[in-house]
Amino acid sequence: MANNPAEIRNMLRTYGKQLTNAKRLARFRRALKMSESVDVVTISRQARRRELIEKISREIIENLIVSGNENPVVSDILEQLELDFGERYLFEYPLDGSDVQVLKESAEGVIDLPPEEKSVIMNRLWEITLEKVDRTML
Secondary structure (H helix, E strand, O other), X not given: OOOOHHHHHHHHHHHHHHHHHHHHHHHHHHHHHHHOOOOOOXXXXXXXXXXXXXXXXXXXXXXXXXXXXXXXXHHHHHHHHHHXXXXXXXXXXXXXXXXXXXXXXXXXXXXXXXXXXXXXXXXHHHHHHHHHHHHHOO
16 A cells, blocks of 8 residues: 555546546536437538537636646636636536636635636636637637
8 A cells, every 4th residue: 555645646536537528527427318319400500600619618617727738728718717817726527527717826825716716717718718729620
């Protein structure tokens, strides 16, 4: 058994990543089951583009930002969020499987945001992500 604190931290980080991946797969499976019964609908090119932008943005927020991915798009989104609010935020899924937690780095350490502030941050994160994906798509 590992006695070194660094080894224990590394093991917990690995378990955390595995848990995040399992949650992501569960959400993906639920989305697949829900989409199986959808009828075929003809929509305009602009509507399809908007739908694709929203789908990619949702994927970025649910998976890449929460997993701490070092993707340049994710870095740009988080930098813009930090510029807008003047604070650095962390996003993670709790072990109980509930919604994403928004944490703020402060002088006292990392604190969980109240629901009202979390809502404001998540809305702005969504807007920034939509803008970024829209600009980078062909």
